[in-house]
Structure formats: structure tokens, C-alpha cells
Amino acid sequence: MTIQDEFLSTVSHEMRTPLTSIRGFSQTLLNSWDRIDDENKKKFIKIIEEQSNRLINLVENILTVSKNNISNIVMQKVDINSSIEKILPVVKEQHKTHNFIIIPDKKLPPALLDEDKFHQIMTNLIDNAGKYSPEGSKVIISTQLIGDTISIKVKDEGVGIKKEDFCKLFKKFSRLENHLTSKTQGNGLGLYITKQLVENMNGKIEVESEENHGSTFDIRFPVYNEEEAIKCSQKS
Ligand SMILES: Nc1ncnc2c1ncn2[C@@H]1O[C@H](COP(=O)(O)OP(=O)(O)O)[C@@H](O)[C@H]1O
Ligand SMILES: [Mg+2]
Incomplete structure (x- = not known):
């Protein structure tokens, strides 16, 4: 595995976790909206927000990593x-x-x-x-x-x-x-x-x-x- 492959595989793994969670909670909310009480609705939306923030930070850091390639020192x-x-x-x-x-x-x-x-x-x-x-x-x-x-x-x-x-x-x-x-x-x-x-x-x-x-x-x-x-x- 080259360093690039290894990096891509770590990044994909790191992205999959929050994305899976965002999709899961959105689906639950859409499919069972009437059966979920307000308190839980709020809890699920909060999780979606947190997981989105996690993704945004991740993307920012990846951009930094890719700008830092060794050859331009x-x-x-x-x-x-x-x-x-x-x-x-x-x-x-x-x-x-x-x-x-x-x-x-x-x-x-x-x-x-x-x-x-x-x-x-x-x-x-x-x-x-x-x-x-x-x-x-x-x-x-x-x-x-x-x-x-x-x-x-x-x-x-x-x-x-x-x-x-x-x-x-x-x-x-x-x-x-x-x-x-x-x-x-x-x-x-x-x-x-x-x-x-x-x-x-x-x-x-x-x-x-x-x-x-x-x-x-x-x-x-x-x-x-x-x-x-x-x-x-x-x-x-
Ligand atoms: N000065 C420090 N004092 C205590 N813990 C630290 C310090 N610097 C880094 N760490 C720990 O090492 C982890 C990795 O640091 P870093 O790679 O900068 O990631 P982060 O994005 O969490 O700041 C941090 O999450 C923190 O737990
Ligand atoms: Mg830090």
C-alpha cells in the first residue's frame, strides 16, 4: 500500500462513520416522524448536527494535509x-x-x-x-x-x-x-x-x-x- 492509498483508506473510513449516522437518523426521522416524541426528535437532529460538524472539520484538515505535500518544501x-x-x-x-x-x-x-x-x-x-x-x-x-x-x-x-x-x-x-x-x-x-x-x-x-x-x-x-x-x- 502506498502512503496515498493508506491515507485514502483512513479518510474513507473516517467519513463513513459520520455519514452512516447522518443517513440513519435522517431516515428514522422521515419514516417515523409521527411516532417520535419531541424530545427524541431534538436528540436525533442534534446528532445529525454534530456529525456534520465532524465531517466539516475533517475536510478542512484533509485540505491542509494535501497542500502539505513533501515536494514543495x-x-x-x-x-x-x-x-x-x-x-x-x-x-x-x-x-x-x-x-x-x-x-x-x-x-x-x-x-x-x-x-x-x-x-x-x-x-x-x-x-x-x-x-x-x-x-x-x-x-x-x-x-x-x-x-x-x-x-x-x-x-x-x-x-x-x-x-x-x-x-x-x-x-x-x-x-x-x-x-x-x-x-x-x-x-x-x-x-x-x-x-x-x-x-x-x-x-x-x-x-x-x-x-x-x-x-x-x-x-x-x-x-x-x-x-x-x-x-x-x-x-x-
Ligand atoms: N498540549 C497537549 N496537552 C494535552 N494533550 C494534548 C496536547 N496536544 C495534543 N494533545 C492530545 O493529542 C491529541 C492529538 O492532537 P492533534 O493531532 O493536534 O489533534 P486535535 O485535532 O485533537 O487537536 C489531541 O486530541 C489531545 O488529546
Ligand atoms: Mg490540534
Whole structure:
């Protein structure tokens, strides 16, 4: 199975569940309208609404996945600290009560990556940090040079992740059980996209977390170096 086939089969499966449910409840309502009481009618329509929303989110994420195909990565020399500054206002708009703090390594050398893709990675991580943590809590974004790699950390004070769930985190369509997943929108594609993008740009992503004690996502990218940059430009 190619990656495309695998993707199509997962997507079809994910679409079938809400569609089957929408069709089933619509048919029941149409066929037995007079025999169903108002309370149940409302319940069935609510399910149809929820399942439609699930489909809409799914389609949005699929569009993102298909736009992200590996071949259009353009590696450039990027100043990570100023790149993070650019994203922050956008994320703040979505999580108005959170307190976002940037702790930059002021002597950070440039990295070699695709800046648009880096924005998408950071947006996914910071958005999750906001979604899976209480209103008004702190999200710390820090950068640091470690040996010859650049580390970027996103730390939240949220619900955290159980050790046994670590292996599911980066899987396609996987959402974990916590009291905030049911309240927040999502379809489990964000971290899947994030990991693919990080690895396609020669980076690594790791997570440290404890249930109810927050999470830290750590991504590492190689420092910019002229020779690598030339190799990358020849490849594309
Ligand atoms: N910072 C975090 N704290 C706790 N749980 C998280 C965090 N980020 C992601 N998760 C868990 O991992 C799941 C997958 O994340 P993601 O792929 O971004 O999907 P979603 O669309 O649900 O946000 C989420 O549903 C959530 O359960
Ligand atoms: Mg997400």
C-alpha cells in the first residue's frame, strides 16, 4: 500500500462513520416522524448536527494535509526567534485568556528550514497548548542552542498526556481521552501533520508530559550551514 492509498483508506473510513449516522437518523426521522416524541426528535437532529460538524472539520484538515505535500518544501535560512514573534498574534486571537510567554535564546544562530512550514508546526503546537490547558494559564515558548541543534519548546500547564498514550499522539486521526478533548474541536490530524513536517525538514519532535501536570513539546532542527543549504537547493 502506498502512503496515498493508506491515507485514502483512513479518510474513507473516517467519513463513513459520520455519514452512516447522518443517513440513519435522517431516515428514522422521515419514516417515523409521527411516532417520535419531541424530545427524541431534538436528540436525533442534534446528532445529525454534530456529525456534520465532524465531517466539516475533517475536510478542512484533509485540505491542509494535501497542500502539505513533501515536494514543495523550500529550505531557507530562518531566524527562529523572529519567526515565532510573527505567529504569536494569530494564536493569541484564538486563545484570548492565555498568557503566552516567549523566552528566546538571544544568541540563537539561524536554522535551515521552510519558514511557512515552521509557522504551521508552531501554530499546531501552540494551539494545542491553548486547547488542552485551562483558561488563563501560562504557555511558555522557549528557544535554545544545544550542541549544534536548535531546540524550540512549547510548554503548557494543561491536562497532560498519559504515558501509555504517547504512542498514539502522532497517529492520524487520533484524539486522546481527556475532559478537554470532548469540549474542543479537532480531528487528530494536527500532530500527525506536525511530525511529518518536522521530519521532512531533518528535525525531530519529542514530548514530555505527565497526566494533569502539563506537557512540553520539544522540536529540534539543525543549525543553518552553507554546505547543507547548497545540497538542499540542488535536491529540489
Ligand atoms: N498540549 C497537549 N496537552 C494535552 N494533550 C494534548 C496536547 N496536544 C495534543 N494533545 C492530545 O493529542 C491529541 C492529538 O492532537 P492533534 O493531532 O493536534 O489533534 P486535535 O485535532 O485533537 O487537536 C489531541 O486530541 C489531545 O488529546
Ligand atoms: Mg490540534
